[in-house]
Amino acid sequence: xxxxxxxxxxxxxxxxxxxxxxxxxxxxxxxxxxxxxxxxxxxxxxxxxxxxxxxxxxxxxxxxxxxxxxxxxxxxxxxxxxxxxxxxxxxxxxxxxxxxxxxxxxxxxxxxxxxxxxxxxxxxxxxxxxxxxxxxxxxxxxxxxxxxxxxxxxxxxxxxxxxxxxxxxxxxxxxxxxxxxxxxxxxxxxxxxxxxxxxxxxxxxxxxxxxxxxxxxxxxxxxxxxxxxxxxxxxxxxxxxxxxxxxxxxxxxxxxxxxxxxxxxxxxxxxxxxxxxxxxxxxxxxxxxxxxxxxxxxxxxxxxxxxxxxxxxxxxxxxxxxxxxxxxxxxxxxxxxxxxxxxxxxxxxxxxxxxxxxxxxxxxxxxxxxxxxxxxxxxxxxxxxxxxxxxxxxxxxxxxxxxxxxxxxxxxxxxxxxxxxxxxxxxxxxxxxxxxxxxxx
Amino acid sequence: xxxxxxxxxxxxxxxxxxxxxxxxxxxxxxxxxxxxxxxxxxxxxxxxxxxxxxxxxxxxxxxxxxxxxxxxxxxxxxxxxxxxxxxxxxxxxxxxxxxxxxxxxxxxxxxxxxxxxxxxxxxxxxxxxxxxxxxxxxxxxxxxxxxxxxxxxxxxxxxxxxxxxxxxxxxxxxxxxxxxxxxxxxxxxxxxxxxxxxxxxxxxxxxxxxxxxxxxxxxxxxxxxxxxxxxxxxxxxxxxxxxxxxxxxxxxxxxxxxxxxxxxxxxxxxxxxxxxxxxxxxxxxxxxxxxxxxxxxxxxxxxxxxxxxxxxxxxxxxxxxxxxxxxxxxxxxxxxxxxxxxxxxxxxxxxxxxxxxxxxxxxxxxxxxxxxxxxxxxxxxxxxxxxxxxxxxxxxxxxxxxxxxxxxxxxxxxxxxxxxxxxxxxxxxxxxxxxxxxxxxxxxxxxxxxxxxxxxxxxxxxxxxxxxxxxxxxxxxxxxxxx
Numbered sequence: 001x002x003x004x005x006x007x008x009x010x011x012x013x014x015x016x017x018x019x020x021x022x023x024x025x026x027x028x029x030x031x032x033x034x035x036x037x038x039x040x041x042x043x044x045x046x047x048x049x050x051x052x053x054x055x056x057x058x059x060x061x062x063x064x065x066x067x068x069x070x071x072x073x074x075x076x077x078x079x080x081x082x083x084x085x086x087x088x089x090x091x092x093x094x095x096x097x098x099x100x101x102x103x104x105x106x107x108x109x110x111x112x113x114x115x116x117x118x119x120x121x122x123x124x125x126x127x128x129x130x131x132x133x134x135x136x137x138x139x140x141x142x143x144x145x146x147x148x149x150x151x152x153x154x155x156x157x158x159x160x161x162x163x164x165x166x167x168x169x170x171x172x173x174x175x176x177x178x179x180x181x182x183x184x185x186x187x188x189x190x191x192x193x194x195x196x197x198x199x200x201x202x203x204x205x206x207x208x209x210x211x212x213x214x215x216x217x218x219x220x221x222x223x224x225x226x227x228x229x230x231x232x233x234x235x236x237x238x239x240x241x242x243x244x245x246x247x248x249x250x251x252x253x254x255x256x257x258x259x260x261x262x263x264x265x266x267x268x269x270x271x272x273x274x275x276x277x278x279x280x281x282x283x284x285x286x287x288x289x290x291x292x293x294x295x296x297x298x299x300x301x302x303x304x305x306x307x308x309x310x311x312x313x314x315x316x317x318x319x320x321x322x323x324x325x326x327x328x329x330x331x332x333x334x335x336x337x338x339x340x341x342x343x344x345x346x347x348x349x350x351x352x353x354x355x356x357x358x359x360x361x362x363x364x365x366x367x368x369x370x371x372x373x374x375x376x377x378x379x380x381x382x383x384x385x386x387x388x389x390x391x392x393x394x395x396x397x398x399x400x401x402x403x404x405x406x407x408x409x410x411x412x413x414x415x416x417x418x419x420x421x422x423x424x425x426x427x428x429x430x431x432x433x434x435x436x437x438x439x440x441x
Numbered sequence: 442x443x444x445x446x447x448x449x450x451x452x453x454x455x456x457x458x459x460x461x462x463x464x465x466x467x468x469x470x471x472x473x474x475x476x477x478x479x480x481x482x483x484x485x486x487x488x489x490x491x492x493x494x495x496x497x498x499x500x501x502x503x504x505x506x507x508x509x510x511x512x513x514x515x516x517x518x519x520x521x522x523x524x525x526x527x528x529x530x531x532x533x534x535x536x537x538x539x540x541x542x543x544x545x546x547x548x549x550x551x552x553x554x555x556x557x558x559x560x561x562x563x564x565x566x567x568x569x570x571x572x573x574x575x576x577x578x579x580x581x582x583x584x585x586x587x588x589x590x591x592x593x594x595x596x597x598x599x600x601x602x603x604x605x606x607x608x609x610x611x612x613x614x615x616x617x618x619x620x621x622x623x624x625x626x627x628x629x630x631x632x633x634x635x636x637x638x639x640x641x642x643x644x645x646x647x648x649x650x651x652x653x654x655x656x657x658x659x660x661x662x663x664x665x666x667x668x669x670x671x672x673x674x675x676x677x678x679x680x681x682x683x684x685x686x687x688x689x690x691x692x693x694x695x696x697x698x699x700x701x702x703x704x705x706x707x708x709x710x711x712x713x714x715x716x717x718x719x720x721x722x723x724x725x726x727x728x729x730x731x732x733x734x735x736x737x738x739x740x741x742x743x744x745x746x747x748x749x750x751x752x753x754x755x756x757x758x759x760x761x762x763x764x765x766x767x768x769x770x771x772x773x774x775x776x777x778x779x780x781x782x783x784x785x786x787x788x789x790x791x792x793x794x795x796x797x798x799x800x801x802x803x804x805x806x807x808x809x810x811x812x813x814x815x816x817x818x819x820x821x822x823x824x825x826x827x828x829x830x831x832x833x834x835x836x837x838x839x840x841x842x843x844x845x846x847x848x849x850x851x852x853x854x855x856x857x858x859x860x861x862x863x864x865x866x867x868x869x870x871x872x873x874x875x876x877x878x879x880x881x882x883x884x885x886x887x888x889x890x891x892x893x894x895x896x897x898x899x900x901x902x903x904x905x906x907x908x909x910x911x912x913x914x915x916x917x918x919x920x921x922x923x924x
Binding site for chain 1: 523524823824836838839840841842843844845846847848849850851852853854855856857858859860861862863864865866867868
């Protein structure tokens with residue numbers, strides 16, 4: 001399908017030209033040849049792929065007119081780590097802080113974890129020290145959900161990111177934190193987090209995206225690769241809190257192996273237009289992927305969420321719950337697809353999108369999809385869009401709670417059944433605080 | 442150009458008694474008669490074809506203009522394969538015959554119908570049906586209505602029931618106002634095609650306050666190979682009027698594919714009620730690409746009951762534009778896809794006024810390598826209040842290689858609405874089958890019973906004859922599907 005039918009004049013590359021790419025490569029330390037080749041190929045893909053067009057089903061309902069590369073550029077290499085705010089006060093076992101794609105500060109692992117082989121390092125170091133593992137998992141899955149062009153941009157201009165690897169049988173009790181900030185007007189950042197959880201290991205990764213100065217416009221194309229080997233338990237929390245003028249892409253790929261379990265929860269608060277693509281592949285029996293998301297949309301924000309649950313093996317399970325609360329003129333899109341391959345009998349797949357409409361100008365679109373090619377399966381999906389239940393509101397008012405307070409309580413209640421799925425009370429409390437702070441703004 | 446073969450299958454089996462309603466039993470429609478067509482537009486589509494059709498029909502200039510415009514649109518529009526199945530690319534528009542007719546005027550009494558065409562419809566049970574309970578009946582053979590009759594009592598009430606050619610010629614003041622307004626020519630590639638070459642189909646007008654007690658019915662029959670049938674139906678129900686319309690379709694099996702691309706427009710004015718029932722049982726080589734939409738004005742109700750059992754590929758999403766306050770739209774859909782079939786069906790509900798409600802219930806059954814797809818749109822735009830939609834899609838997969846897809850699109854603006862969508866996919870419960878077998882049923886019987894149970898709550902809402910026949914058909918389709 002060609003996009004030539006459109007008369008769009010937007011540039012295909014913006015300031016991300018061949019010259020900018022050459023300068024980007026020149027600024028990097030020596031790279032392994034395979035990675036250099038992949039980056040070059042990715043740049044070619046990025047430069048040649050068209051911008052999303054009106055006939056792209058993967059962009060249905062999305063606002064494409066505000067989707068532009070113009071006005072963004074690679075940030076200067078030196079950026080101050082000042083005026084960063086660490087939003088969640090939870091204890092961590094290790095921490096990496098990136099500003100404009102470069103490591104700013106870090107807190108290293110406790111000696112005993114490091115001794116047992118747990119690695120929390122930058123991708124730049126890992127490319128050399130753990131090249132094979134990085135090569136196997138880094139951006140290994142093609143972008144199938146519509147943002148191939150932006151995924152290629154990410155790969156071409158990826159400077160640094162986090163590499164987390166937990167060896168067989170090791171459990172990391174406290175979460176590992178990864179913080180990515182954008183600083184400077186028009187800064188383009190490409191954060192990346194790669195997590196490899198070995199057989200029967202257990203780890204929680206908490207990622208935070210934010211802007212150093214709230215007023216600036218940024219362009220973020222982030223990606224993460226989550227790999228859970230046999231029997232591993234991997235929990236991933238992503239908190240997106242870019243400035244309200246940011247154009248954001250976040251591309252996730254999750255692979256779940258035999259009897260492994262991945263729980264991911266993405267909290268979407270920031271950005272002017274944010275697109276999140278999440279791909280879960282259940283590759284072996286017993287694999288379970290739980291995909292959760294909470295969005296608080298206000299003003300004229302647009303949140304565009306696209307998900308794909310692929311059941312490639314029998315006896316696999318996936319459970320998706322995406323909840324959006326919409327205020328003002330905000331807009332949300334949820335487009336999800338469950339694919340059950342012909343051999344994946346005994347699949348148990350669930351997909352649910354709930355939209356809570358809090359104003360008369362907000363707009364919610366749902367595209368919950370199923371493609372089932374095996375017959376012995378349990379697949380259901382549901383989508384609802386409604387306002388706060390007037391009866392519940394009335395009940396609270398009858399107990400002396402003012403209408404605004406009642407609505408707020410009911411909205412927080414709306415999010416609670418997602419937050420309740422978290423095993424950690426501390427994380428639960430931290431996320432709740434973050435959501436409430438956006439409401440109070 | 443003459444049809445090649447004589448009667449393909451002899452009418453030896455006497456099923457008339459067992460099959461009171463036309464168009465359901467697959468085997469019943471599988472026969473062909475040799476017909477000497479008086480009018481034939483040849484194969485392929487060009488401006489010449491369109492002019493030929495229009496001149497044969499002695500149409501008013503505005504209709505020819507409408508057709509030529511539509512042809513331009515059709516040629517300029519791309520195939521919708523960016524979302525639809527690639528199977529559409531297998532339609533060869535140059536090999537299709539766009540117009541075939543034995544005569545221009547439908548016969549009013551059964552005796553006038555030529556013997557060979559009479560045989561066709563007698564096999565399908567048409568006069569028999571009319572005697573029984575129908576208020577009016579029209580039977581279309583390839584491009585034109587071969588037989589059309591309306592009971593006196595209904596005609597006396599002022600109901601107009603005619604084919605599109607007659608209606609546009611004789612009642613332009615009624616039909617021109619609504620013709621092509623519900624479904625604009627450029628709505629999609631196939632509605633443009635229909636608008637260019639349409640022929641036949643029913644035009645119905647029910648005057649204010651008239652409640653037509655018995656259903657009006659139409660039969661569509663494709664008899665010629667490589668033929669495209671493009672009927673056009675327009676039903677206008679004036680204020681407070683009510684009508685039920687039923688259609689059935691059959692075609693013989695040919696080795697090459699056949700195209701059926703209809704446009705059906707319904708207009709329910711204030712407080713009117715229209716129920717439109719389709720039982721589609723085309724042969725397995727028919728591309729069935731149909732655009733159906735109704736506009737419901739204030740407090741009006743439009744209900745589509747849509748059964749898709751035949752065809753190679755069906756793409757059909759009956760829609761209702763809820764234009765007036767408290768209008769109501771409903772789609773009940775049953776699809777059965779067997780080997781080599783793809784039933785891509787669904788519904789569209791466009792809410793355009795306050796307090797409008799819509800309900801979609803879709804059930805699909807995939808047997809063997811059959812593929813069934815639900816595709817739907819629910820749209821509630823800005824600044825409306827009190828709109829409600831309920832959508833339920835259930836899919837049943839019989840064999841391990843059966844396939845089902847669900848692609849709904851729901852878009853809601855504002856905080857004063859309630860919308861819910863639910864879908865589930867399941868197979869027949871092994872426990873149930875085991876239980877029934879333990880009570881002496883064969884596996885096939887048990888399977889049939891389960892499948893019938895699956896659609897029972899929908900089938901119960903159908904007219905009696907249709908639901909009985911549907912059950913029989915499911916029994917037939919389920920034979921040999923197990924094991």
